[in-house]
Amino acid sequence: MLRASSAPHRLFRSLAAKHGTLTHLQLGEIHLLIVSSTEFAKQVMKTHDTVFANRPVMLAPKELTYDATGVVFSPYGDYWRHLRKICTVEVLSARRVRSFRSIRVEEVTIMCKWIASRQGSTVNLTERLYMSSCEINGYEIPTNTRVIVNAWAMARDPEYWNDPEKFMPERFEESSVDFKGSNLEYIPFGAGRRMCPGMLLGLTNMELPLAMLLYHFDWEIPNGMKAEELDMTEDLGFVLNRKQPLRLIPIAKRPLRARA
Ligand code: HEM
Helix, strand or coil: CCHHHHCHHHHHHHHHHHHCCEEEEEECCEEEEEECCHHHHHHHHHHCCCCCCCCCCCHHHHHHCCCCCCCCCCCCCHHHHHHHHHHHHHHCCHHHHHHCHHHHHHHHHHHHHHHHHCCCCCEEHHHHCCCCCEEECCEEECCCCEEEECHHHHCCCCCCCCCCCCCCHHHHCCCCCCCCCCCCCCCCCCCCCCCCCCHHHHHHHHHHHHHHHHHHEEEECHHHCCHHHCCCCEEECCCEEECCCCEEEEEECCCCCCCC
16 A cells, blocks of 8 residues: 555555445554545535535644644634635635736736747646545444545546546536536535635636637647657646656747737
């Protein structure tokens, strides 16, 4: 298990294939419940949402976030509810996200100008674009069990997806599945009470740069490599990253106009 710790999402998926999509692990005194199917994720994130909305007390967040007093790591309760309200109503509301539009456009234009100045040479895109106890299915889940919902595995479940490992964005064109937490087979922003409150800001900050990069440039893979040959190895950090940076060659397609 320790050897597989750089890809726990893969390890947990293979454990699920062998032992079932609700797996209990005991690591010393810590109970860990790994949920790898939409059916059980629904129990955790919808049916028993309040029970699982808590966060474990962990050393790193305590040290790094002023005794876990931020919204991400604070325990479920009145204090978290208060912070969450400030986040959704004041900091991350649609009105607030819209109000930063001009800054967003300015920043993305600066990035595109930089890319245009590197036309024909290879640019590193990954660097540049960072932009209480309860019962489930007859099993008694002890208090303080830590739950990991393997959203990565669920988004690749052949029961829900055709050709699940294939990058095929067009699969969403005719589909009613969205990413806002109601379809548990696809939950990049989580689901339930602790779902990401920054979804709108995150999406807005992704959509504009992506649209401008595709509108103004064509992109070529260096060294005559084919798309299938790109190294897609994953690297686990706070989120799942590419191990090798994405290096592509920008070819200017439509000129960037100066904005007022
Ligand atoms: C594409 C970008 C983003 C993705 C994919 C993402 C994804 C997530 C996920 C999966 C969670 C955990 C949800 C759960 O436990 O069910 C989360 C929580 C959270 N996210 Fe995001 N997020 C993004 C952008 C942002 C941004 C831009 C902000 C704010 C500036 C933000 C603030 C938060 C906060 C505060 C929480 C904790 C909420 C709580 O515990 O109540 N996120 N995010």
